[in-house]
Amino acid sequence: MLVVGVDLGGIEVKAGLVDSEKGIVKKYISKTEVSQGKEKVVKNICKAIEEVSKGYSFEAIGIGSPGSIDRDSGIIRFSPNFPEWNDFDLGKKISEVFNKKVYIENDANAFTLGEWYFDKAKGCQNFITLTLGTGVGSGVVSNGTFITGATGIGPELGHFPIVPDGRKCGCENNGCVESHCSSKSVANIAKEMICKYPESDILKLAGDIESIESLHVFKAAEKGDFLAKDIIERTTEVLARAIGGFIHVFNPELIVIGGGMSKAGDALFVPLRNKVLKYVMPSFRNTYKIEQSTLVENAGILGAASAAFFGMKGE
Amino acid sequence: MLVVGVDLGGIEVKAGLVDSEKGIVKKYISKTEVSQGKEKVVKNICKAIEEVSKGYSFEAIGIGSPGSIDRDSGIIRFSPNFPEWNDFDLGKKISEVFNKKVYIENDANAFTLGEWYFDKAKGCQNFITLTLGTGVGSGVVSNGTFITGATGIGPELGHFPIVPDGRKCGCENNGCVESHCSSKSVANIAKEMICKYPESDILKLAGDIESIESLHVFKAAEKGDFLAKDIIERTTEVLARAIGGFIHVFNPELIVIGGGMSKAGDALFVPLRNKVLKYVMPSFRNTYKIEQSTLVENAGILGAASAAFFGMKGE
Numbered sequence: 001m002l003v004v005g006v007d008l009g010g011i012e013v014k015a016g017l018v019d020s021e022k023g024i025v026k027k028y029i030s031k032t033e034v035s036q037g038k039e040k041v042v043k044n045i046c047k048a049i050e051e052v053s054k055g056y057s058f059e060a061i062g063i064g065s066p067g068s069i070d071r072d073s074g075i076i077r078f079s080p081n082f083p084e085w086n087d088f089d090l091g092k093k094i095s096e097v098f099n100k101k102v103y104i105e106n107d108a109n110a111f112t113l114g115e116w117y118f119d120k121a122k123g124c125q126n127f128i129t130l131t132l133g134t135g136v137g138s139g140v141v142s143n144g145t146f147i148t149g150a151t152g153i154g155p156e157l158g159h160f161p162i163v164p165d166g167r168k169c170g171c172e173n174n175g176c177v178e179s180h181c182s183s184k185s186v187a188n189i190a191k192e193m194i195c196k197y198p199e200s201d202i203l204k205l206a207g208d209i210e211s212i213e214s215l216h217v218f219k220a221a222e223k224g225d226f227l228a229k230d231i232i233e234r235t236t237e238v239l240a241r242a243i244g245g246f247i248h249v250f251n252p253e254l255i256v257i258g259g260g261m262s263k264a265g266d267a268l269f270v271p272l273r274n275k276v277l278k279y280v281m282p283s284f285r286n287t288y289k290i291e292q293s294t295l296v297e298n299a300g301i302l303g304a305a306s307a308a309f310f311g312m313k314g315e
Numbered sequence: 316m317l318v319v320g321v322d323l324g325g326i327e328v329k330a331g332l333v334d335s336e337k338g339i340v341k342k343y344i345s346k347t348e349v350s351q352g353k354e355k356v357v358k359n360i361c362k363a364i365e366e367v368s369k370g371y372s373f374e375a376i377g378i379g380s381p382g383s384i385d386r387d388s389g390i391i392r393f394s395p396n397f398p399e400w401n402d403f404d405l406g407k408k409i410s411e412v413f414n415k416k417v418y419i420e421n422d423a424n425a426f427t428l429g430e431w432y433f434d435k436a437k438g439c440q441n442f443i444t445l446t447l448g449t450g451v452g453s454g455v456v457s458n459g460t461f462i463t464g465a466t467g468i469g470p471e472l473g474h475f476p477i478v479p480d481g482r483k484c485g486c487e488n489n490g491c492v493e494s495h496c497s498s499k500s501v502a503n504i505a506k507e508m509i510c511k512y513p514e515s516d517i518l519k520l521a522g523d524i525e526s527i528e529s530l531h532v533f534k535a536a537e538k539g540d541f542l543a544k545d546i547i548e549r550t551t552e553v554l555a556r557a558i559g560g561f562i563h564v565f566n567p568e569l570i571v572i573g574g575g576m577s578k579a580g581d582a583l584f585v586p587l588r589n590k591v592l593k594y595v596m597p598s599f600r601n602t603y604k605i606e607q608s609t610l611v612e613n614a615g616i617l618g619a620a621s622a623a624f625f626g627m628k629g630e
Contacts, residue, residue: 149566251464
């Protein structure tokens with residue numbers, strides 16, 4: 001079965017023609033051009049859908065977007081990428097053009113569905129995803145059910161207040177997983193600490209303070225840099241305690257980690273797996289795996305397409 | 316529809332004939348007599364089932380028991396109440412006597428099903444239960460699915476490692492919700508602190524140190540006792556942060572709290588509700604309620620019966 005998956009980012013619209021068995025058949029990327037207004041963005045989305053679907057017949061359109069999405073009505077309630085889009089009826093707009101059903105899902109949930117249909121979680125009935133990016137996105141499938149909650153805004157594992165009186169989070173609370181373990185938080189912590197450790201390799205790798213990213217910290221840690229190792233130690237400690245908790249909460253067989261910071265690979269996953277063990281009680285110890293997502297730059301398109309596959313299944 | 320629910324405790328076997336609409340029709344309580352061996356306990360269970368079902372025809376038997384239960388095979392893997400029962404095939408034994416299907420569930424999950432069918436959570440598709448007793452039991456229904464996890468041992472919200480380097484827990488870890496917020500932990504904290512505050516009302520209410528229970532601490536706090544207020548403040552703070560986290564995890568419409576410590580009523584629920592608010596981000600703030608279970612001493616029987624109703628539904 002063919003659908004079109006649209007990864008709606010603040011900079012680029014990535015569209016893909018996706019086969020339910022074979023994955024991405026064709027890809028097209030265009031600029032989003034948010035500054036030129038809603039109508040222009042809708043036009044760009046439609047152009048991208050047309051381009052990838054030219055000469056093919058497809059069943060439906062899936063769209064993945066950051067922010068708060070009303071999946072039933074296809075309305076974008078609020079998205080950080082599109083500050084002027086509050087309550088924008090994107091699903092209906094696109095649906096009218098192509099005369100196809102449109103399924104919109106937030107990017108973290110779309111990622112989870114993409115993992116379920118196309119990556120490590122294929123066939124799993126109990127798994128968790130975490131994306132360590134600007135924020136910490138999450139998704140859960142538990143007892144075969146895709147968890148969305150009473151008002152459709154769950155799960156937000158990234159906003160579990162894991163550290164008492166911890167770092168301020170964008171959500172107004174303190175000590176959220178996101179405010180300690182996102183790639184942005186790790187970069188921010190390094191930026192704050194670097195003045196005390198100006199000789200750190202982190203600064204050498206990044207060039208200047210403002211350019212520091214989480215992957216510079218992981219690279220510097222691998223070289224034995226003191227500050228970098230300390231930051232990674234603290235970050236993985238907090239993340240491990242959170243994941244240990246989520247393992248008790250869901251008894252999942254798999255935790256898939258994606259997002260920018262997951263690209264650190266072993267530098268992240270080796271200490272993380274060791275530390276998680278410490279927080280898991282004996283009966284849960286051999287029940288789960290922690291894996292790196294392999295969808296990488298196709299995660300957005302495959303996630304969006306999977307939102308369509310999942311939506312069609314439920315109807 | 317009629318079933319028999321059996322609440323299998325270490326001291327008493329409570330059996331009830333339970334109607335799916337009307338609740339408990341008839342009750343019978345006998346001693347468990349664990350010290351007299353498995354066969355005697357099985358005999359006592361059978362006697363209790365016979366007594367409540369005399370003159371009635373019933374569909375199935377539900378049994379609720381503390382410990383690790385294999386619900387598919389009806390085997391008690393391990394139970395703190397029955398140290399010599401490891402891998403005991405209780406379901407089969409009872410089933411053979413009555414020629415009825417037997418559904419066994421651990422007490423925390425049975426409580427959750429009891430809440431779903433007979434109490435505050437009736438009709439809810441997204442709710443959490445926590446029982447604050449000797450331990451902290453938990454159960455979750457999310458998107459209408461009763462969550463049990465990949466190996467059937469979830470959810471264990473009581474073993475979320477909520478406090479970094481916190482109190483030692485029976486599960487071998489530190490800082491679990493259970494090791495800070497169970498009624499036993501609250502009593503233990505009071506016992507540890509009382510030597511520094513021998514004038515505390517807690518001691519007056521309990522009589523002697525060994526007799527201190529969590530409800531003495533709540534009563535003393537209501538009278539303005541300094542130590543008691545401090546213990547309640549810390550306990551509700553930890554519990555509130557955990558519940559705040561679980562609200563982000565599941566986006567539930569309801570959190571039902573039962574178990575011995577829930578009997579403290581407003582002394583627990585008023586500060587708890589206030590503190591939870593602090594840990595919940597704006598979009599989740601008006602999505603949930605925190606309620607006291609009203610099943611009280613019938614929780615065990617109704618939970619066990621509900622395990623049977625739930626089991627039959629799935630077949």
